[in-house]
Amino acid sequence: MNILGIETSCDETSVAILSDGELKANLISSQDFHVKYGGVVPELSSRAHLQLIIPLLKEALEKSHLTIEQLDLISATAGPGLIGALLVGLTFAKGLSFSLNKPFVPVDHIEGHIFSGFLMQWKPQFPYLCLVVSGGHTLLLLVKSDLEIIKLGTTIDDAAGEAFDKVGKLIGLGYPGGPKIQEEAAKCSSRDLINFPVAKTQNEYDFSFSGLKTAVLRFVQKEYSGKENIKEADIPKIAASFQNAVIKLLAKNVEKALQNFKVDSLVLAGGVAANKDLRNELSFISDKYKMKFVVPDLEFCGDNAAMIAYRGWKLHLAGKKFNYDYNAYPSLAGNKLIR
Amino acid sequence: MDLPLQVIVNNEIETKRIAEKFALLLKEGDKVLLNGDLGTGKTFFVKNVCVKYGIDTVTSPTFSIVNEYTGQKKIYHFDFYRIKKTVELFDIGFEDYMKDREAIIFIEWAELVPEVLPKKCYTIQFNYINETKREIFIKKNE
16 A cells, blocks of 8 residues: 655655555655755745645655555645645645545644654554654653553643754854754763753643743853853853753653553654754663663654654554545644544 | 733742733734743743633744634734744735634734734733843733
8 A cells, every 4th residue: 555645734845655564755845855846935834835745746756666646545744733834735635635536644743753663663562652852842642552642741831842942042053953952062071060950840741941941041141141152162061951951851751651651662753852862861761661762763753754654554544534624733732632 | 900011020920910810801803912032931921811711731832833722712822933034924824813803812022023013912021130030011002
């Protein structure tokens, strides 16, 4: 069975083709694609999705040595995300499904991340604990089966990736500063020279990063009276201490959940899963609890259509049927499965 | 609550109280622009207004640009922090959101894209005083 996946929930346009369990193509819009097909359009743009989606589909088919008629299932992200952006991919998928007379499967973006570990050779086993960390989301979930997901905790203010991006800007690394924080932090041999406090939350599995971001801001104001005056030699120290605080908080909730729920694997997913220190910390915890630890390859961590195709395939195999009146939804509240 | 209002709040609990009172003023179609540096409490304020409408899922919209919530009222919660060009806002349908008379609209970092802002709106300025203290200035613009 050849499954088409389409992802347009936010900034990236992505098209993937999965043939049963085997990934044939996973194209994610990059600056190259924008130059080749889009020309000058804003990065954040429904129009950019519109310009890229057909060329990306053609390229994915070519790469997979398939014709469009050989597609058996059409899946696309329905939410959460920007409505205008989601509508491009979802409406395109409906139209294609109708014209090819092949089933259409709307997929939840977060569910895509939750099951992205199955795109790897080293796969998770049910039940597993899943930490989804990205620019827009921070969720801790208990995944019992393909159709049974329980939300244990979420951020009550900023997402972890957002904290990275904003702190990057605060210490003069530009926006988004996430990847640069990791780079700078790596230059520092000690990880906790500065104590940045993290806020407690009512629900023990929830996360809060807003106060931590503010603590870094105050530190910069107090010590240097502005980011322009931060000594270059101090940047690694601040980056490492901040990153350490984020990782400690994520790890603390993961560890608590591992103590309270019987699971077989731990999965780390979402764009922030690219962070090496976070991977190392969770890998260490997995070993401690004798858990299988799964973290997807980088191309499956950020927003990608491969995870959408995989999830669409599983929903189809589970006998789920969807009509064309299925609408895009902006927030996780629109998800019908995760409770 | 009488406007304009200029107060010093000593802690989050006092901010929460002001947000709850402000929530009673708002009606469908209202726009609220929030300005102030990082970490001065813009998202916290919106969160506590929304609690009054039975919504407890408010988080920062910085990454998503706009969050939508539905409780006793329909809310669009914008954040212009990572908007680079005005055209990006139009492209994601900003005008359509603004035309929805059934929704209350909050815009954090509104001052970053001044050319798209409505004249008739509430503006809230947040100023940092110390670790816990903030100055909050709420004004109605006709």
